[in-house]
Structure formats: structure tokens, C-alpha cells
Amino acid sequence: MLLALGLAAALTGCGTDQEPKEQPTDLLNGVYTVTVQGDKLTNMGRPSPGKSWSRQYAVRTSCADDGCTQLALRLRDDDPTAVFTEPDGTPAEPMVADFVDGSWQLVEQTDWTCSDGSVGLQTVQWSLIPGEDALTGTRIDVRTASPECVVVLEEPVTMTRTGDIDAGIDLPETVDAAPWQPSAPAGLTGSYERVATDSEGAEVDRATVDFRSFCVRNSDDCVALKRFQDVDGPVVVPFLFESGQWSAQFNAGEAECPGSGSPGHQLMYEQYALPEDATTPIQSLTGSELVTVHGGCAGVMRDFDLALQRQEG
Structure with a gap:
């Protein structure tokens, strides 16, 4: 249905493990x-x-x-x-x-x-x-x-x-493709409590975040979107799934270098591993967050362990 890159797409499953046995009231033709x-x-x-x-x-x-x-x-x-x-x-x-x-x-x-x-x-x-x-x-x-x-x-x-479709358009009546199957990474969906701890296990941050995942049809080529609110409004962060984990890296804005006060540039890296016994939806995950600074100074601003626990509903 849609794209070819100006649009680019391939309608397939997001966030649950439910097989697509349900049928729409009206079929599109x-x-x-x-x-x-x-x-x-x-x-x-x-x-x-x-x-x-x-x-x-x-x-x-x-x-x-x-x-x-x-x-x-x-x-x-x-x-x-x-x-x-x-x-x-x-x-x-x-x-x-x-x-x-x-x-x-x-x-x-x-x-x-x-x-x-x-x-x-x-x-x-x-x-x-x-x-x-x-x-x-x-x-x-x-x-x-x-x-x-x-x-x-x-x-x-x-x-x-x-x-109606013109008689000259060659479009098969049925789909010659394998039935849709749920993808394990798409189970990262719903509201989660995100807890960050330092190297000594002390809690440094706790927040509620929402995830929604979607995957290319019958594959693990998946994206997860993390949503949360900060002081300036809603924020969306994309994660790519590869080699058994979701990862995100993005520009985290400017920061003041400790001591000198010189301007620095922050980069954030966040990742979560797919549990071996993952359910759908996924109930809990562990990961890490690393924030580095570059420019007027260089170093690590944050280096925390992360845990996600899915909330009910």
C-alpha cells in the first residue's frame, strides 16, 4: 500500500504477539x-x-x-x-x-x-x-x-x-507470501518504569516511559520508539534492534564542562537486551545508559545501569 521510498513502507505487525486471525468488517478492494x-x-x-x-x-x-x-x-x-x-x-x-x-x-x-x-x-x-x-x-x-x-x-x-481497479492493472487476487508471524522484539510495547542506578547500585533516577515497537514483516528488523515528557514537552527517541538488543545514540544537547565552565557537546547512548525468555508483551529488561561530553572538555557525564519494568494495562 504505500510507498516506494517517497513513501516507503510494507504494512506489518507492531507491538503484540497476537496472530492476525481477526478479519476486518469490510475488505479493501x-x-x-x-x-x-x-x-x-x-x-x-x-x-x-x-x-x-x-x-x-x-x-x-x-x-x-x-x-x-x-x-x-x-x-x-x-x-x-x-x-x-x-x-x-x-x-x-x-x-x-x-x-x-x-x-x-x-x-x-x-x-x-x-x-x-x-x-x-x-x-x-x-x-x-x-x-x-x-x-x-x-x-x-x-x-x-x-x-x-x-x-x-x-x-x-x-x-x-x-x-475500481482498471482491467489493465496486473494485481493478483491473493497474496503469495508466508502468513504473518509475530516478531519477538515487537513485544517491547506499553508503559514501563525506568530505573537508573550507578556503579554501586544506588538509584539515581526513576521515570515512566512508553514504548511502541514495529518490525518489517516476519523479521527482526525492528524499531522501538521511547516516549516521555521533559520540561520542554514530549520527547521521542528511536531505538534500532540488532544482534539481540535495542540501541539508541543521539545528540543530547550542550553542557557546561565541570570546573572550567566551557561549553561541551553531549552524546547519549542507551541500550537494552532482549531477554532470552521474552514474553509478549515483554515484562522486564535490563540495559545501560552512557552520556559522553566532547568539545570544550572530554569525558563521561553519566554511566548507569538501567532496568525497565512494564506497568499493568
């Missing part, structure tokens, strides 16, 4: 317009209004005992009877979406190069809930490269049917 409301865009949790935009897709849905899946093929913006082609002439390919936990979900991940030349990943997730007249939901675009190049863009999305 036809041509649909997807509209992204850029005027309500946020970046890292803070308002950052931009331009709205839309795309057209040919969509077919099929259901079986193991759940409902969807094929979505991008069409030309100005012609719903023609398949979209990339600038290099490559035609769009159908993408697979799954109906999970009451919404259509799609995630895609690709390489991304930041303006500073650092190379990382772009992960785009779409989540659309069926409604009476349209589907509504959210597009999340996470980009991570160097600590200075971390972006989390979130904006509302609507999807409305505009007609």
Missing part, C-alpha cells in the same frame, strides 16, 4: 487515495508542520484462517489506470500488508544517507484503522544515522476508495 496530513506533522514529538501529499494505490484483500493480507500497488498520481514508475523507469511492485490488532499495518526499511554524509536506516510504518467512510491512522518515518542525524516524523493519514 479497488483504487484508494492515501492522503498524508503534513500540516499536523511532528518531529521527535514536537510540532513541525509541512506540506500534505497524496498517492493512489490499487488494493486487493484476501482472508484465510491464518489472517487477512493485502496487496497494494502504487499507481500514477495523475492516472489510476497506470502503474507508477520510479525515475529510473522501474515499475512499482505490490507490497504486502497485514490486518493485526484491528488495523492494517505495513513497515519497510531501507538504507538512508543523511545530509552530513553519514549512512544509516530509514524505517517507515503505516497503521490504518477501518472506519465507516475511510481508514484513518498514522505514518511514522524514522531515520537514524550519526547521533546528529536522528529523525522521527509522525503525521495523520486517511485512505479513501475512489473507484
Whole structure:
């Protein structure tokens, strides 16, 4: 359903271990317009209004005992009877979406190069809930490269049917793909109490944070978003899952160097290990936080052990 990188996506499962056996009331079949409301865009949790935009897709849905899946093929913006082609002439390919936990979900991940030349990943997730007249939901675009190049863009999305699929559009009736399966890292979801302790085990910080995770279909290529409130408002921090752990590194702002008072630049590193006996949702995790300072001085500002305990609900 959506992207090809201008959009980039692949609707798949987020935060629970529930198999997608439920079925939507209405199956999506036809041509649909997807509209992204850029005027309500946020970046890292803070308002950052931009331009709205839309795309057209040919969509077919099929259901079986193991759940409902969807094929979505991008069409030309100005012609719903023609398949979209990339600038290099490559035609769009159908993408697979799954109906999970009451919404259509799609995630895609690709390489991304930041303006500073650092190379990382772009992960785009779409989540659309069926409604009476349209589907509504959210597009999340996470980009991570160097600590200075971390972006989390979130904006509302609507999807409305505009007609039937043209006979000339080649889109299969059913999905030729393995059934959706839950990914263990996606179990990091919900509200957690986060406790930081120093090297001697003394508690130095306690706070409530919220996590939401999503993964590329049937893989461990996952992203987790940590949300919390600071004195300036909401904050969103993205974590990537790799080699059995979630990790985040980002620019933590300026700091005054101890003693000299010279300006310094803080970098934060935070990570959590996937428990070997992880449940869904994951109930508890351990990790670490390291904050280093550079510039007017160099050293370690914080070096703490972390524990997450999921709250009820």
C-alpha cells in the first residue's frame, strides 16, 4: 500500500504477539487515495508542520484462517489506470500488508544517507484503522544515522476508495507470501518504569516511559520508539534492534564542562537486551545508559545501569 521510498513502507505487525486471525468488517478492494496530513506533522514529538501529499494505490484483500493480507500497488498520481514508475523507469511492485490488532499495518526499511554524509536506516510504518467512510491512522518515518542525524516524523493519514481497479492493472487476487508471524522484539510495547542506578547500585533516577515497537514483516528488523515528557514537552527517541538488543545514540544537547565552565557537546547512548525468555508483551529488561561530553572538555557525564519494568494495562 504505500510507498516506494517517497513513501516507503510494507504494512506489518507492531507491538503484540497476537496472530492476525481477526478479519476486518469490510475488505479493501479497488483504487484508494492515501492522503498524508503534513500540516499536523511532528518531529521527535514536537510540532513541525509541512506540506500534505497524496498517492493512489490499487488494493486487493484476501482472508484465510491464518489472517487477512493485502496487496497494494502504487499507481500514477495523475492516472489510476497506470502503474507508477520510479525515475529510473522501474515499475512499482505490490507490497504486502497485514490486518493485526484491528488495523492494517505495513513497515519497510531501507538504507538512508543523511545530509552530513553519514549512512544509516530509514524505517517507515503505516497503521490504518477501518472506519465507516475511510481508514484513518498514522505514518511514522524514522531515520537514524550519526547521533546528529536522528529523525522521527509522525503525521495523520486517511485512505479513501475512489473507484475500481482498471482491467489493465496486473494485481493478483491473493497474496503469495508466508502468513504473518509475530516478531519477538515487537513485544517491547506499553508503559514501563525506568530505573537508573550507578556503579554501586544506588538509584539515581526513576521515570515512566512508553514504548511502541514495529518490525518489517516476519523479521527482526525492528524499531522501538521511547516516549516521555521533559520540561520542554514530549520527547521521542528511536531505538534500532540488532544482534539481540535495542540501541539508541543521539545528540543530547550542550553542557557546561565541570570546573572550567566551557561549553561541551553531549552524546547519549542507551541500550537494552532482549531477554532470552521474552514474553509478549515483554515484562522486564535490563540495559545501560552512557552520556559522553566532547568539545570544550572530554569525558563521561553519566554511566548507569538501567532496568525497565512494564506497568499493568
